Amino acid sequence: MSDEDVNFADLDGVRAALADADYLADDGIAGVVYLAERLGKPILVEGPAGTGKTQLAKSVAEITGSRLIRLQCYEGLDESKALYEWNYKKQLLRIQAEGSDAAWNDVEDDLFSEEFLLTRPLLEAIRAEDPVVLLIDEVDRVEVETEALLLEILSEYQVSIPELGTVEALQVPMVFLTSNGTRELSEALKRRCLYLYIDYPDLDRERKIVTAKVPEIDANLADQVARIVRSIRQLDLKKDPSVSETLDWARTLVLLGVKQIDAAVATETANVLLKYRTDIEKAVKEFADNPDELAGPAN
Amino acid sequence: MTLTDSKSAVNDDRPLLGLLSGFIEELRNAGLPVSLTENLDAMEAVTHIPIEDREAFKYALGATLVKNHSHWRAFEVVFEVYFSLRGPEYEIFDGDTSADAPVEDDAEMSGEAQASGGGGGMSALTPEQLAEMLFKALMQGDDAMLRALARQAVIRFAGMEPGRPVGGTYYLYRTLRNLDLDGLLDRLMEATRDDAPGDLSPLEERLERDEFNDRMDRLKQEIESEIRRRLVADRGVEAMAKTLRKPLPEDVDFMHASREEMVNLRKAIYPLTRKLAVRLARKRRHGRKGPLDFRNTMRHSLSYGGVPAEPKFRFPRPAKPEIMVVADISGSVAAFARFTLHLVYALSGQFSKVRSFVFIDGLDEVTRFFDGVEDIGEAVHRVNTEADVVWVDGHSDYGHAFGVFWEKYGKEVGPKTTVLVLGDARNNYHASQSWIIKELKHRARKVFWLNPEPRAYWDTGDSIVGEYGTWCEGVFEVRNLRQLEAFVENLV
Numbered sequence: 001m002s003d004e005d006v007n008f009a010d011l012d013g014v015r016a017a018l019a020d021a022d023y024l025a026d027d028g029i030a031g032v033v034y035l036a037e038r039l040g041k042p043i044l045v046e047g048p049a050g051t052g053k054t055q056l057a058k059s060v061a062e063i064t065g066s067r068l069i070r071l072q073c074y075e076g077l078d079e080s081k082a083l084y085e086w087n088y089k090k091q092l093l094r095i096q097a098e099g100s101d102a103a104w105n106d107v108e109d110d111l112f113s114e115e116f117l118l119t120r121p122l123l124e125a126i127r128a129e130d131p132v133v134l135l136i137d138e139v140d141r142v143e144v145e146t147e148a149l150l151l152e153i154l155s156e157y158q159v160s161i162p163e164l165g166t167v168e169a170l171q172v173p174m175v176f177l178t179s180n181g182t183r184e185l186s187e188a189l190k191r192r193c194l195y196l197y198i199d200y201p202d203l204d205r206e207r208k209i210v211t212a213k214v215p216e217i218d219a220n221l222a223d224q225v226a227r228i229v230r231s232i233r234q235l236d237l238k239k240d241p242s243v244s245e246t247l248d249w250a251r252t253l254v255l256l257g258v259k260q261i262d263a264a265v266a267t268e269t270a271n272v273l274l275k276y277r278t279d280i281e282k283a284v285k286e287f288a289d290n291p292d293e294l295a296g297p298a299n
Numbered sequence: 300m301t302l303t304d305s306k307s308a309v310n311d312d313r314p315l316l317g318l319l320s321g322f323i324e325e326l327r328n329a330g331l332p333v334s335l336t337e338n339l340d341a342m343e344a345v346t347h348i349p350i351e352d353r354e355a356f357k358y359a360l361g362a363t364l365v366k367n368h369s370h371w372r373a374f375e376v377v378f379e380v381y382f383s384l385r386g387p388e389y390e391i392f393d394g395d396t397s398a399d400a401p402v403e404d405d406a407e408m409s410g411e412a413q414a415s416g417g418g419g420g421m422s423a424l425t426p427e428q429l430a431e432m433l434f435k436a437l438m439q440g441d442d443a444m445l446r447a448l449a450r451q452a453v454i455r456f457a458g459m460e461p462g463r464p465v466g467g468t469y470y471l472y473r474t475l476r477n478l479d480l481d482g483l484l485d486r487l488m489e490a491t492r493d494d495a496p497g498d499l500s501p502l503e504e505r506l507e508r509d510e511f512n513d514r515m516d517r518l519k520q521e522i523e524s525e526i527r528r529r530l531v532a533d534r535g536v537e538a539m540a541k542t543l544r545k546p547l548p549e550d551v552d553f554m555h556a557s558r559e560e561m562v563n564l565r566k567a568i569y570p571l572t573r574k575l576a577v578r579l580a581r582k583r584r585h586g587r588k589g590p591l592d593f594r595n596t597m598r599h600s601l602s603y604g605g606v607p608a609e610p611k612f613r614f615p616r617p618a619k620p621e622i623m624v625v626a627d628i629s630g631s632v633a634a635f636a637r638f639t640l641h642l643v644y645a646l647s648g649q650f651s652k653v654r655s656f657v658f659i660d661g662l663d664e665v666t667r668f669f670d671g672v673e674d675i676g677e678a679v680h681r682v683n684t685e686a687d688v689v690w691v692d693g694h695s696d697y698g699h700a701f702g703v704f705w706e707k708y709g710k711e712v713g714p715k716t717t718v719l720v721l722g723d724a725r726n727n728y729h730a731s732q733s734w735i736i737k738e739l740k741h742r743a744r745k746v747f748w749l750n751p752e753p754r755a756y757w758d759t760g761d762s763i764v765g766e767y768g769t770w771c772e773g774v775f776e777v778r779n780l781r782q783l784e785a786f787v788e789n790l791v
Contacts, residue, residue: 011348011355031348031358038347039340046368181368190366191336197368203513228502231509263502278677287502 010034022212023052023059024205032196033060042154042175044139044193049180050242051198054137057176061133066174069128070135071121073142082149083159085118112163122150123159126169133174139189140179147189150177154192201243203230209243214250224261225250232273232283241273249273263287315345322381325540326364329373330547333364353382369563373547379524380531380540426477429455433478437487437514445514449521452478457526461533470526471519480515487511549780553635553751564638567780568645589613621652621715623743625704627722628688629659629695635751639721640679642783644669656708657682658700661690664708695725697767698732705735709742716743720771723752724764731763736770748774749786 014037015030025033033056036043045053061068071082079085091111098107119127125134136150153159157169177193179185201209207226210217217225225246233240241249249272258265267284274280319342326333341363348359357378365374424432429451436444453459456477457470491507530542546552549567551560595611603609624643628636636657647653647669654666663686668678690699712718718739740746748771750757750764758765768774775786 011352027354028358028361031355032362035344035347035359035362039343041340043362044366184367187332187334191334193366194340194362195366196362197371224506227506227510230513231506234509261502263500266502287505 017063018059021059021062023055024201024208024212025056026201026205029056029196029198032194036174036194039194040172042177042193043196044177044179044185044190045196045198046179046181047198048200048240048242050244051200052243053176053178053198054135056198057133057135057178060174060176061135064131064133064174066131066133067128068133068135069121069125070137073136073138073140075141075143077142077146079149081120082122083120084123084161085120086112086163087116087118091116114164117161117164122153123167125173125175126153126157126159126167128173129170131171131173133176136175136177138180139177140182140185144186147186151188151192154189200233200240203227206230206243206246210246210250213247214254216254217250218259221253221259221261222250225253228261228266228287229273231287235282235286237274237279237282238276239274239279245273245275315350316342318381319345321537322360322377323364325377325381325537326374328541329377329544330550331365331370331373337364337366356382369549369567370547373544376527376544377540379527381536424451426455430478430483433518434483434486437483437511437518438490440510440514442517445518446521449518450525453522453525453529459526459529459533470530471523474522474526475519480518484508484511484515549784551780552778553638556634556638561634561637564780565641568641620650620717621713622646622650622654622717622719623708623712624653624655624719624721625662625700626655626657626720627659627695627697628657628682628686629693631695631725632723632751635721635723637679640682644678654708656704657686657688658697658703659688659690659693660696660699661688662700662703662707663687694727695722696729697722697724697726697763698730701732701735705738709735709738712739712742714742714744718743718746720746720748720767721751722748723750723762724748724757724767725760725762728761731766733763733766733770736767740770740772746771747786749777749783750774751778752776753778 011030011034014034015025018025018030018033032043035041045056047053058068060066094111094116095107117123121134125132139147139150154175157172158166160166177189200206203226206229207222210222210225211219214222229241229246229249249269252269252272253261253265256265256269266287270280270283274283323333323338323341341360344359344363345356348355350356357375360378361371361374365371429448432444433448433452435441436448452474453470456474458473459470488504488508488511492504495503534542551564553564556564589612592611592613596607596609599609599611600607624639624646626636626639626643628639640657643653643655647655647666653669654664655669656662656664665682665686668681668685690696690703720736736746748764748768752762752764754776756762764774773789775782775789777783777786
């Protein structure tokens with residue numbers, strides 16, 4: 001805990017700490033993380049895929065020395081997967097082991113004790129004694145009704161189990177929710193969170209990210225990579241290249257021993273950056289010296 | 300103590316609190332849903348932030364008050380209006396009193412100015428010198444210089460006079476016209492070409508051009524905010540907040556959407572169609588049972604001595620909604636039509652059977668253009684170029700277009716079909732042929748008409764939406780996303 005306090009003393013402290021963990025935060029990101037820690041509120045992170053939303057949670061866990069507990073959301077996620085479940089096989093065994101002469105009340109009390117509780121990520125985060133960061137990934141994948149599961153834990157940091165009572169958090173965990181924005185989240189959920197939108201980074205930040213994550217790259221190439229990616233994002237594409245794809249591309253170029261990107265190199269490696277055939281064709285058409293000749297190898 | 304007393308006391312003690320209340324009030328007026336909890340969160344959040352740090356202050360308010368990224372633009376404008384005049388670096392200085400300018404600007408400026416023979420502040424420069432400085436600043440990407448130049452340009456070219464009832468766009472236009480950015484871009488590119496050791500490859504040229512465009516965008520933003528700052532100084536915060544209010548994406552009128560707004564709209568359509576599809580699917584999942592199965596019920600009644608104690612139902616037939624979209628793409632609704640085509644594309648991704656037709660005075664089926672197409676831009680382009688929609692003169696003729704529809708595709712409209720007609724029903728005084736809509740209504744499950752015109756304009760001039768409307772299940776005014784969303788919820 002004291003470790004955390006040192007890191008989060010002020011805004012610049014947060015930014016520096018994140019930078020130490022190789023996460024280059026801009027003003028908005030650092031500011032919201034700082035506030036979340038101060039206010040004890042969850043952060044809802046939205047933005048296009050591959051801009052480092054999940055990575056942010058991981059990096060915060062890293063710098064605060066906390067354990068990361070992750071709940072991956074998907075359609076059909078329910079209570080027993082997210083919160084807790086009774087281990088009914090063990091309960092059955094318990095009943096059988098008792099034999100027929102035990103008093104029912106004793107057995108009943110026993111059956112719904114913590115021994116038979118299977119904790120799932122949310123409850124686990126609440127009951128953790130060490131500092132934890134809870135990451136609820138891709139919240140927009142669950143149905144609107146399932147969102148309600150999260151509300152209690154997000155606002156009160158507690159979980160009510162009918163048979164046991166209410167489990168309150170021993171310490172307030174940092175909570176991150178991420179969403180790709182495929183659907184509008186409910187008002188109730190949004191109200192309980194701080195909102196952070198992570199967009200594609202600007203030229204300068206992207207260049208720094210490339211240099212930080214691909215240390216072998218030389219400054220000139222990193223600059224070129226960042227600039228080409230920015231230009232590609234301005235095209236009207238089905239899927240813009242994400243930061244992770246930029247990094248993949250930079251790594252590819254380093255492995256190929258490229259010193260200077262020209263149209264031919266860009267065309268040959270475009271499939272690392274872009275994942276749709278139409279997008280690749282479009283980008284190649286825009287950037288190649290002689291599109292007709294070079295359209296072939298890109299596919 | 301009366302209410303007003305306590306309020307003013309609060310304002311006196313903590314001026315920030317009063318300012319924030321006004322700010323949040325304005326956000327609500329601009330249409331952002333700010334709840335009471337969020338309001339309190341914002342109040343608490345700013346106590347943790349050093350007030351001098353404007354960026355942090357802005358993000359603290361943003362994180363607590365704005366929970367939808369598409370509202371961010373609107374938020375930024377309100378923020379700027381409310382807090383722009385606070386903080387030393389944002390002080391207004393006029394051209395003739397440039398001695399008051401912040402020190403760092405002044406130093407740079409006079410250095411540059413003397414080099415170009417002007418002497419003194421920027422106001423002494425000739426327009427040519429100013430253009431030259433702008434050229435240099437853009438070439439080097441010198442942000443501080445750009446900001447100073449933006450101010451100077453506004454002072455010089457916008458022609459702002461106190462109390463003049465003109466909006467910011469007008470001043471922006473005047474300033475930009477005088478700066479001639481397109482010409483400047485050409486010059487910049489030329490200079491870059493000259494500087495380059497060899498020939499620039501198209502890739503390099505492209506990158507340079509994008510870089511310059513980026514810098515010019517920054518310049519434009521500076522100019523815009525400078526104009527706003529001056530307007531606020533002239534007319535006061537509350538008045539300006541009202542005039543500068545940016546409509547939220549869901550409130551943007553389709554007919555008058557700018558290109559930037561159009562892009563935002565497009566992003567918003569996809570979640571909407573998904574919502575539509577989810578609702579339909581849910582209805583199927585939780586749906587009622589099918590109709591009573593009489594035979595089965597009777598058979599089971601035998602085991603109860605002939606009493607039909609256990610009613611049996613048929614399995615519900617899964618609904619497979621068929622949608623036929625008939626859209627006007629003539630000039631009068633061009634902006635709306637573009638939007639419509641995106642909607643059709645998004646719909647076809649969610650429903651198994653969507654057929655789309657476009658018309659002006661002729662009508663053509665365009666479903667094939669959207670089939671398995673990954674790139675909506677291409678599909679729209681093909682619709683606009685290849686679809687055979689002009690019959691005589693390329694002016695809307697709803698009557699004839701419906702005639703063609705009835706003749707060619709009328710037979711394919713069945714009891715499962717929902718027909719959506721999109722258009723303003725401005726028929727250029729041609730025959731209405733409204734009997735076709737009547738017939739369609741008999742055959743189809745539902746017929747809806749979506750009209751992008753304000754309701755007040757309906758049935759004025761050559762608009763005959765009322766005549767068609769009598770035969771539709773409903774005619775809806777759909778001028779923005781909010782209304783479209785309301786329609787979607789109504790439909791399901």
